[in-house]
Amino acid sequence: DAKTTQPPSMDCAEGRAANLPCNHSTISGNEYVYWYRQIHSQGPQYIIHGLKNNETNEMASLIITEDRKSSTLILPHATLRDTAVYYCIVTRLNNAGNMLTFGGGTRLMVKP
Amino acid sequence: NAGVTQTPKFHILKIGQSMTLQCTQDMNHNYMYWYRQDPGMGLKLIYYSVGAGITDKGEVPNGYNVSRSTTEDFPLRLELAAPSQTSVYFCASSRGQSGNQPQHFGDGTRLSIL
Numbered sequence: 167d168a169k170t171t172q173p174p175s176m177d178c179a180e181g182r183a184a185n186l187p188c189n190h191s192t193i194s195g196n197e198y199v200y201w202y203r204q205i206h207s208q209g210p211q212y213i214i215h216g217l218k219n220n221e222t223n224e225m226a227s228l229i230i231t232e233d234r235k236s237s238t239l240i241l242p243h244a245t246l247r248d249t250a251v252y253y254c255i256v257t258r259l260n261n262a263g264n265m266l267t268f269g270g271g272t273r274l275m276v277k278p
Numbered sequence: 279n280a281g282v283t284q285t286p287k288f289h290i291l292k293i294g295q296s297m298t299l300q301c302t303q304d305m306n307h308n309y310m311y312w313y314r315q316d317p318g319m320g321l322k323l324i325y326y327s328v329g330a331g332i333t334d335k336g337e338v339p340n341g342y343n344v345s346r347s348t349t350e351d352f353p354l355r356l357e358l359a360a361p362s363q364t365s366v367y368f369c370a371s372s373r374g375q376s377g378n379q380p381q382h383f384g385d386g387t388r389l390s391i392l
Contacts, residue, residue, distance in 0.1 A: 198377040209282075209368050209383035210321070217377070253320075263309045263328065263375045268320030 170254045175273040178248075184241040186272050188254030191235040198257045199230060200266070201239045205250040210268075213239065213252075244276045280304045282384035284369050290390045291359045299354040299387050301369030309372045310352040311336075311381065312344065314365040321368060327352055328375070359391045 171189040178184040190199065200215040214221055214228045216237070221228045227240040241248055253271040257264045285300045303310065308329045313321040323336030327346040341363055343355040352371075356363060366388050370381040 196377060200380065207366060207386070207388075209370075209385045212380040212382060215378075215380060257377055259375065259377050263326070263372055264377055264379050264381065265323075266321070266381060270320065 170256055170269055172252075172254050172270065172272045174270060175275070177275050177277055178241075178244045180246060180276055180278050181243055184239075184244040184248065184274060184276070186239040186241075186252050186254075186274065187236065188238070189236045190254070190256045193234050193256050196259070198264075199228065199234075199237050200255045200257055201226070201228065202253045202255065202266075202268075203248075203250040204253070204271070205247075210253070215257075244274075246276050246278065248274065249276045250274060282369055282371055282382055284367075284384035284387050286387060287385065288388045290392060291356070293359060293361065293391060295359050296355070296357050297359070297389075299356075299367055299369075299389070301352045301354065301384060302350050303352075303369075303371040303382075304350065305371060305373075305382070306349060307371035307382075308349070308374050309379075309381075310346065311370040311372075312342070312352070312354045313368045313370065314338065314363075315368060315386075316365050324354065324367075356389075361391050363389065364391045365389060 201213040202210040216228045230237045251271040282303045311326045312324040325344040327333045370383045372379045372381045
């Protein structure tokens with residue numbers, strides 16, 4: 167399985183862009199990069215995913231390097247409600263479908 | 279936009295008792311999952327289902343049972359509750375077997391076994 171490495175914690179000022187890095191140097195060609203977040207003790211919330219190209223949706227942007235060994239999740243204008251643990255996951259496809267293996271994630275603290 | 283609905287949200291169970299955690303989804307997803315999350319830890323897969331009538335074990339299935347009689351519902355059964363099963367349980371669903379299909383989660387059931 168492709169393993170991901172994320173910083174354990176980050177701070178961001180409210181209204182500024184939050185850039186959350188993730189290393190996945192052993193990713194395979196058909197594996198996707200997914201980002202989820204977990205606010206306090208709520209269920210994980212899907213944010214965005216990508217394979218090779220950069221992706222953008224209403225929540226965030228995902229920048230994947232050309233060699234696919236790392237990616238960055240960008241929250242363009244962080245708010246206090248974005249304070250959460252963010253998980254970068256490289257999914258493995260097997261009989262269970264798109265397998266998610268949650269690591270430690272990055273605890274993002276958005277400060278006023 | 280109901281998505282994945284879990285009941286109950288909280289429950290306290292005595293050692294040795296049994297209970298069923300309910301999960302239903304209204305997105306017509308084929309795949310459904312049960313995870314548990316212990317304090318400060320990531321999620322671990324308990325059981326999953328790829329369609330009605332088909333279930334299989336995940337990483338930590340001991341002490342649990344599941345059934346999938348309909349596409350919408352995927353209940354998780356604890357037969358003889360033990361303190362080690364105190365955890366937060368999350369149900370999730372996804373459309374199908376593709377790397378391009380995200381899982382969508384419910385808000386969880388917080389279960390304490392005393």
